[in-house]
Amino acid sequence: MNIFSIMDIFLVGGAVRDELLGRPVADRDYVVTGATPAELIEAGFSQIGSDFPTFLHPETHEEYALARTERKAGRGHTGFICDFSPDLTLEEDLQRRDLTINAMARGRDGELIDPYGGQADLKQRVFRHVSSAFVEDPLRVLRVARFAARFPDFGLAPETRKLMQEIAASGELQLLTPERVWKEMSRALMEDRPSRFFTILSECNAVEPLFPEFNLPVPAFLQACLALDAAARAVQSLFVKIGILACPLSRSNADAVNQRLKTPKQALLVSRLCASNYNKIKGFLKGDVIDADKPEYLLSLFEAADAFRRPELMQNCFEACLYFLCTEAQCYEKFEDVALRNSAVNTALVDMCTLPDKDKWPWASSHRVVVASLAAAAAVDAKELIQKGFKGIEVGRELRLARLAAIHKALA
Numbered sequence: 001m002n003i004f005s006i007m008d009i010f011l012v013g014g015a016v017r018d019e020l021l022g023r024p025v026a027d028r029d030y031v032v033t034g035a036t037p038a039e040l041i042e043a044g045f046s047q048i049g050s051d052f053p054t055f056l057h058p059e060t061h062e063e064y065a066l067a068r069t070e071r072k073a074g075r076g077h078t079g080f081i082c083d084f085s086p087d088l089t090l091e092e093d094l095q096r097r098d099l100t101i102n103a104m105a106r107g108r109d110g111e112l113i114d115p116y117g118g119q120a121d122l123k124q125r126v127f128r129h130v131s132s133a134f135v136e137d138p139l140r141v142l143r144v145a146r147f148a149a150r151f152p153d154f155g156l157a158p159e160t161r162k163l164m165q166e167i168a169a170s171g172e173l174q175l176l177t178p179e180r181v182w183k184e185m186s187r188a189l190m191e192d193r194p195s196r197f198f199t200i201l202s203e204c205n206a207v208e209p210l211f212p213e214f215n216l217p218v219p220a221f222l223q224a225c226l227a228l229d230a231a232a233r234a235v236q237s238l239f240v241k242i243g244i245l246a247c248p249l250s251r252s253n254a255d256a257v258n259q260r261l262k263t264p265k266q267a268l269l270v271s272r273l274c275a276s277n278y279n280k281i282k283g284f285l286k287g288d289v290i291d292a293d294k295p296e297y298l299l300s301l302f303e304a305a306d307a308f309r310r311p312e313l314m315q316n317c318f319e320a321c322l323y324f325l326c327t328e329a330q331c332y333e334k335f336e337d338v339a340l341r342n343s344a345v346n347t348a349l350v351d352m353c354t355l356p357d358k359d360k361w362p363w364a365s366s367h368r369v370v371v372a373s374l375a376a377a378a379a380v381d382a383k384e385l386i387q388k389g390f391k392g393i394e395v396g397r398e399l400r401l402a403r404l405a406a407i408h409k410a411l412a
Contacts, residue, residue, distance in 0.1 A: 007032050007033060007034040007035035007039070007086075008032070008033045008034055008090070008107070008108075009030050009031075009032055009064070009108060010030060010031045010032075010033075010090055010105040010106065010107055010108075010113065011028060011029075011030055011105060011106045012029055012030065012031045012093075012094070012104070012105045013029050013097070013102050013103075013104075013105075014027065014029070014102060015027065015028045015029060016104045016105060016106055016112070017101050017102060017104065017118070017122065020104075020119065020122055021122065027062075027063075028062050029062070029063050029064075029065070030062065030063065030064045030065070031064075031065055031066075031067050031090060031093050031105065032064050032065065032066050032067065033066075033067045033086070033088060033089060033090055033093075034086050035066065035086055036066075036086050037053045037055075037066065037084075040053075040055050040064070040066070041055075043058075044058035045057060045058060045064060046058070048063075053065065053066045053068075053084055054066075066084040066086075066088075067084065067088040067089065067090060067092065067093035068084040068088065068093060068096070069088060069092055069093070069095075069096055090105060090113060091113075091115045094113075094115060094116065094130070095115075095116070095130055095131055095133075096130075096131075096133065097130050098129065098130065098134060098137070098140045098143055098144065099118075099121075099127055099128060099129060099130065099144065099147070099160075100116045100117050100118040100121045100128045100129075100130055101118045101121050101122050101127070101128075102118070103115070103116045103118050103130045104118040104119065116130050121157075125151075125153050125154045125155060126154060126155055126156075126157050127144055127147060127148065127154050127155070127156050127157060127160060128157040128159070128160050129157070129159070129160045129163060132163075134160070134163050135163050135166055135167055135170075138167050138170075138172035138173050138175065138176055139176060139180060139184070140164075140167070141164050141167050141168065141173060141201070141204060141206050142176070142180075142181065142184035142185070142201075142210070143184065144156070144160070144164065144200065145184075145188065145196070145197045145198075145200040145201050145204075145206075146184050146187055146188040146191065146197055148193075148196040148197065148199075148200045149188040149189075149191035149192065149193050149194050149195075149196045149197040150188075150191040150192060152192055152193035152196055156200060156203070161203060161204060164204035164206065165204050165205055167204075167206075168204050168205045168206040168209055169205065171209070173206060173209040173210050174209050176210075178260055178261045178262045179262060181210060181261055182261040182262060182263055185197070185261070186238060186263075189228070189232075189238055189241045189242070190232075190238060190241075191232070192232060193229055193232065194228040194229065194231075194232050194241065195225035195226070195228050195229045198214070198221070198224075198225060198228075199225060202221070211257060213249060213253040213254070213256050213257040214245070214249075214257070216248055216249075220248040223248070223324065223327050224244060224245055224247070224248060224324065226327035227244045227247075227320075227323040227324045227326070227327045228241055228244055228245070230323050230326065230327065231244060231319075231320075231323050236319060236323075237316065238267070239266050239267055239270045239316045240270075240316050240319045240320050240323070241320075242258075242263070242267045242270055242271055242320075243270045243271060243273070243274040243316050243317055243319070243320025243321070244274075244320045244323055244324050245271070246270070246271035246272070246274040246275045246278075246320070247274050247275070247278040247320060247321060247324040248278075248324070249271075249275045250275060251272060251275045251276045253275070254271040254272055254274070254275035254276075255268070255271075255272060257271075258271050258272075266312075266313065266316075269310070269313050270313055270316045270317055270320065273305050273313060273314065273316075273317040274317050274320050274321060274324075276304075277301060277304070277305065277317065277321070278321050278324065280297075280301055281301070281317070281318065281321040281325075281370070282321065282325050284297060284298070284301075284366065284370065285321075285322070285325060285366040285367060285370070286325075286366075287366065291411075294407075294411055295373075295404050295407045295408045295411060296404065298370065298373050298374075298377075298407050299377065299400070299403055299404050299407055302314065302374060302377060302403075305317065307374055307378070308377070308378050311374065311378060314374060315371075315374075318367065318370060318371065322367055369410065369411060372410045373406075373407045373410045373411060375410075376406040376407060376409065376410040377403040377404075377406050377407050377410075379406065380399060380402045380403050380406055382395060382399050385398050385399060385402065
C-alpha cells in the first residue's frame with residue numbers, strides 16, 4: 001500500500017501567505033492529516049524534535065508536521081500538551097495558529113483553504129488573531145511585533161491588541177527564554193521597518209517587561225526608531241542597529257540587556273562602545289571640540305574603544321552614532337548640500353538620512369575626518385619603531401606619538 005494514498009498533505013502558513021502577497025517564498029512547511037509517526041517513518045521520513053512530531057521529507061528535506069492541537073498545561077511558551085491523532089482535521093490544526101494570515105493552506109490540487117478569513121485580512125492589511133487561544137502563548141506578542149516590522153503597511157486589529165496587552169499584564173512575557181527573545185528581536189531588526197517591532201510592543205505595554213533597559217523618554221525612543229528605519233533602508237548590519245539602540249542608554253543598561261539576552265559578543269561590544277562614547281562622538285561631529293584638542297580627543301577615543309585591535313567595532317559604533325545623531329529633530333539645518341537643506345522641510349527625515357551619497361549627510365565632513373583619522377592611526381606600524389631601536393616602554397610611548405602625528409596630519 002502506498003502510504004501517500006491514505007494521508008492528505010497541505011502547504012501551510014507563511015508560504016501560502018507570501019505567495020498571496022506576491023513575495024518570494026523562502027521556506028515551505030507542510031501539514032499531514034490521516035497519518036501516524038510510524039507511517040511517516042515507514043515512508044522514509046526522518047523525525048526531528050521531541051515536543052511534537054515534525055519530519056523531514058526523504059528527498060526535499062522540507063518540514064512535514066502531523067496535524068495537531070495544543071492545550072495549555074503550564075506557564076510560558078513551552079507549557080503545552082500536544083495531540084496529534086490521525087483523526088484531527090486540517091481546520092483543527094489551523095485554529096491553533098497565531099494570526100489569520102498564517103492560518104491558510106493549499107491542498108495538493110492547489111485549492112486555497114481559508115477557514116478563518118486570512119485572505120480577507122491580507123487584503124485589508126490587518127493582523128488578527130485566529131482564536132482566543134492566542135493568549136496562551138506569550139511568544140506571539142513578539143512574533144506579531146516582528147511581522148509588523150516585516151509588513152509595515154499592516155495594522156493591528158483592536159481586539160488582537162487587547163489580547164496582547166493582556167499577555168503583557170499577565171507576567172508571562174518574563175518567562176520567555178532569553179534565546180527566544182533575542183531570536184525574535186534580531187530577526188525584527190533585519191526587517192524592512194524595524195521600528196514597528198518596538199512601537200507595536202509599546203502599544204501593547206510590552207516594552208517594560210521584555211526590555212526594561214529601553215524604558216526611555218519618548219523623544220529618545222522615537223529618535224532610536226527613526227534611526228533604526230534609516231539604517232534598515234541603507235541595508236546596515238545587525239550590529240549597527242544594535243549600536244543605535246544603545247546610543248541613548250547608559251553603559252550599565254547596554255551591558256545588562258546584552259548579557260540578559262545572551263547576544264553575540266560583537267553586539268555586546270558595539271553596544272558598550274555606543275553607550276559609552278555617543279556623547280563624545282556627537283560632540284566631535286557637531287564641532288564642539290576645538291581644533292587644537294582634536295588629535296588627542298580622537299586618539300583617546302580610539303584607545304578606549306580598542307579600535308586598533310578591533311577596528312570593525314569602532315566602524316559599527318561610528319555608523320550607529322551617525323544614524324542616531326542624524327535623526328535629531330534639528331539636524332535639517334546641518335545638511336551640507338544647500339539644495340537638500342532647502343528642501344528638507346518637505347522631506348521625511350528617514351529619507352534624508354538614507355541618501356545614497358553620504359557626502360551630503362549632516363555632519364558628513366566630520367564623519368569622514370573621524371574615519372580617515374582612525375585609518376591613519378591604525379596604519380602606524382610598531383615594527384618600524386622597533387627597527388629604529390626603540391625598546392620596552394619606549395615602543396608604546398613612540399607608537400602613541402606616531403599615531404597622534406598621523407591623526408594630526410589627517411585632520412590638516
